[in-house]
Amino acid sequence: QSVLTQPPSVSGAPGQRVTISCTGSSSNIGAGYDVHWYQQLPGTAPKLLIYANTNRPSGVPDRFSGSRSGTSASLAITGLQAEDEADYYCQSYDSTLLRVFGGGTKLTVL
Amino acid sequence: QVQLQQWGAGLLKPSETLSLTCAVYGGSFSGYYWSWIRQPPGKGLEWVGEINHSGSTNYNPSLKSRVTISIHTSKNQFSLRLNSVTDADTAVYYCARRLASRPWDYWGQGTLVTVSS
Numbered sequence: 001q002s003v004l005t006q007p008p009s010v011s012g013a014p015g016q017r018v019t020i021s022c023t024g025s026s027s028n029i030g031a032g033y034d035v036h037w038y039q040q041l042p043g044t045a046p047k048l049l050i051y052a053n054t055n056r057p058s059g060v061p062d063r064f065s066g067s068r069s070g071t072s073a074s075l076a077i078t079g080l081q082a083e084d085e086a087d088y089y090c091q092s093y094d095s096t097l098l099r100v101f102g103g104g105t106k107l108t109v110l
Numbered sequence: 111q112v113q114l115q116q117w118g119a120g121l122l123k124p125s126e127t128l129s130l131t132c133a134v135y136g137g138s139f140s141g142y143y144w145s146w147i148r149q150p151p152g153k154g155l156e157w158v159g160e161i162n163h164s165g166s167t168n169y170n171p172s173l174k175s176r177v178t179i180s181i182h183t184s185k186n187q188f189s190l191r192l193n194s195v196t197d198a199d200t201a202v203y204y205c206a207r208r209l210a211s212r213p214w215d216y217w218g219q220g221t222l223v224t225v226s227s
């Protein structure tokens with residue numbers, strides 16, 4: 001049972017827009033702590049996708065965007081491409097558990 | 111270009127001690143937090159703990175009694191020891207780097223550690 005809750009899976013056709021939610025509580029996201037997002041391709045280490053809620057590291061396409069509101073955060077991917085098929089994880093700070101992850105969401109490009 | 115290269119024993123028996131080391135190449139060692147994160151097969155990510163260049167540590171409360179992370183600044187390396195392993199500790203273990211108040215930006219390649227009798 002992860003501290004941050006994500007849907008196990010989402011899917012979309014090429015070119016479409018998908019969103020992945022990340023729901024926390026008053027001890028983590030709701031307390032104002034930043035949310036970060038990672039993309040993990042099969043057999044590889046996670047890659048930082050979004051940091052501090054809305055910011056993209058250099059090299060990450062602007063098709064990826066993040067937002068945070070209240071006790072939740074979201075990752076949006078527009079113009080879906082086959083190469084986006086991966087697992088996505090949200091991550092934040094919790095006042096008790098320190099660094100916490102969501103359970104992960106598997107994105108399937110139809 | 112920053113690179114994290116990790117190594118350690120991949121097969122352990124229950125009750126043994128897991129030991130992994132991560133070497134950092136191509137960047138400053140000071141000013142960062144050096145972390146261990148694990149991922150059981152087919153499951154999600156779990157933060158294990160971290161250490162900064164001064165040796166200050168933070169551990170996952172659920173693992174704190176069994177974990178020790180140490181740093182070797184002269185070698186630009188840091189290490190993980192996890193005592194009394196069980197099947198539940200079977201996972202790919204990653205080392206990673208982050209700045210204070212920032213997420214992990216560089217990761218090691220991962221090491222699969224299997225605990226089996």
